[in-house]
Structure formats: C-alpha cells, structure tokens
Amino acid sequence: MRGDSPAHIVVVEDDAGVRALLTRILRECGYEVTGAADGNELEAAMAARPIDLILLDITLPGTNGLELCRAIRARSKVPIVMVSARGQESDRVVGLDLGADDYIAKPFGRPELLARVRAVLRRASDLHVPLDVPAPDHFDFAGWRYHARRRELIAPNGAAVELTAAEQELLLTLLRHPQRMISRERLLEMSRSRIGHSTDRSIDVQVSRLRRKLGDGRRSPPMIRTIRGVGYMFAADVTRS
Incomplete structure (x- = not known):
C-alpha cells in the first residue's frame, strides 16, 4: 500500500x-x-x-x-x-x-x-516497519511539540497536555513512523510495554483517546488516519530534532 x-x-x-x-x-x-x-x-x-x-x-x-x-x-x-x-x-x-x-x-x-x-x-x-528506530529528543507536527525524553506534549497554544503512559507510548510510536501505515498488531507489538490489554480493541480505544486530546476530530484531514481493515497512519508532517 x-x-x-x-x-x-x-x-x-x-x-x-x-x-x-x-x-x-x-x-x-x-x-x-x-x-x-x-x-x-x-x-x-x-x-x-x-x-x-x-x-x-x-x-x-x-x-x-x-x-x-x-x-x-x-x-x-x-x-x-x-x-x-x-x-x-x-x-x-x-x-x-x-x-x-x-x-x-x-x-x-x-x-x-x-x-x-x-x-x-x-x-x-x-516488513517495512522496524521496531528499533531510535527516537530523537523532539518531534514537531501541526504546531504541536512532543518532548520524547521529558515525555511531554505541548499544544500549539503552549499548554502542556497530559497523556497516560499508554498514550505516550502510542504517540511516540506513531511519530517515529510518520506517513506509514502500521497495522493494529504491529502497534500492539511496538507499544506492548505500556498497553496492558493486548487486543485490537485496546489499540482502537487508545487511538480514540489520543485523537481527542490532539483535537484531531476537528481537523480535516486528521493527523491520525484510519486505514480501513488494517490499522493507522500518522499523516501529519513531522520534524525531528
């Protein structure tokens, strides 16, 4: 695809x-x-x-x-x-x-x-999504900034947005692989240390919560896109530093 x-x-x-x-x-x-x-x-x-x-x-x-x-x-x-x-x-x-x-x-x-x-x-x-891509310190996307080491998400208005450990892990996984489709099973494998219930449904719930905190429901097109029947893709442009 x-x-x-x-x-x-x-x-x-x-x-x-x-x-x-x-x-x-x-x-x-x-x-x-x-x-x-x-x-x-x-x-x-x-x-x-x-x-x-x-x-x-x-x-x-x-x-x-x-x-x-x-x-x-x-x-x-x-x-x-x-x-x-x-x-x-x-x-x-x-x-x-x-x-x-x-x-x-x-x-x-x-x-x-x-x-x-x-x-x-x-x-x-x-086969095209490796597990061990090293994470940089900062990710910038659509006016947002994520501090990987501090585990801190900053909104475009400068406010810090609180994320659960599972949401942190999911967001970091998506940011490390922008513009690439990742299946639900692969997201589970890549985020397993933080997501307690390893099922497709648990990933869907975490994605829904993360979208809500990112205000993604009001964006067109959304930053986190659903690839029907397969998984998700972080579609926004990401700058690393």
Whole structure:
C-alpha cells in the first residue's frame, strides 16, 4: 500500500461470475480491485499500475495459476493468495513452495476471504516497519511539540497536555513512523510495554483517546488516519530534532 491509498488487489479468476463476486466483496471493504480472466490480463494489470496483492486461481485457461505464481515470484515480491477448488494438501504445498503467501480452498465464506486478505496485507506492510528506530529528543507536527525524553506534549497554544503512559507510548510510536501505515498488531507489538490489554480493541480505544486530546476530530484531514481493515497512519508532517 502506498501512503493512505487503499490496497490494490488483482483477482485472477476465469469464471466471470466468481470474479465479479470476489471483486464486489473486496470493493465493499474499501479495496481497489482489478479483475483478470487469465495470465495475459494479469500481466496487463501488473504493467499498468502497482499491485498490493494477487488472488490467483489455480485452474486458469492457458498458463495455470501455479505456473503464474512461479513466474511472478521470480521477478516480484507482491503477495499472492492462491484460490482453488482443488483443496488437496499436495496442491497447497506446491503453491506455498512456489512462493504463494497463503492458500484458500473453495468453497469459502466472505469472513475467511477478508481475514486472509487482511492478514497477508498486514504481513507485507509490517516488513517495512522496524521496531528499533531510535527516537530523537523532539518531534514537531501541526504546531504541536512532543518532548520524547521529558515525555511531554505541548499544544500549539503552549499548554502542556497530559497523556497516560499508554498514550505516550502510542504517540511516540506513531511519530517515529510518520506517513506509514502500521497495522493494529504491529502497534500492539511496538507499544506492548505500556498497553496492558493486548487486543485490537485496546489499540482502537487508545487511538480514540489520543485523537481527542490532539483535537484531531476537528481537523480535516486528521493527523491520525484510519486505514480501513488494517490499522493507522500518522499523516501529519513531522520534524525531528
């Protein structure tokens, strides 16, 4: 995913009805989707614009999905989820050995499809967010200043804003990685020492409280943006010193 743009997913499925169904489900969840009926249309989609994930059916006319997976992986690290009615273990093993990131056997439900898509996108984005980026002393953003060593947040009017330990940790994590999407799971991992209940919901609650203290609900666009179905991004420009 690039910036705060929704993930672009290519659905490679020769059955027009199934392809339309998968495309509709993914679009309803905020993803950008391109349909492809075979390997040639997939190649055209890859040449046209960046792709964040490929849903790749095995049984395709011409070059099958396994061969396409092998060819794609030889030149690209784009996440691939194999999709097929062939649910035998041997097929799954071959697909994963060729470089697929996950495998869904037909028939499958909407919740499983979306959960697997979200999980693969999270893993792909998390590879680019290191845990050990050192923090500078000061962060300046949108008129605010955060003193990392003093653990002090100063509003644009010069007033100090009190934050809980968990809110301090969350804000520092976001400020250390501006303009980058961070999944809920990664935020938990990066802020775990301060956030007591390690669940997606606990992160959502902390983000809501932090937004309120930053007056983010009155800003357009907000400083802390929600990346639907994935996590959050600190979108304001940050200066470090």
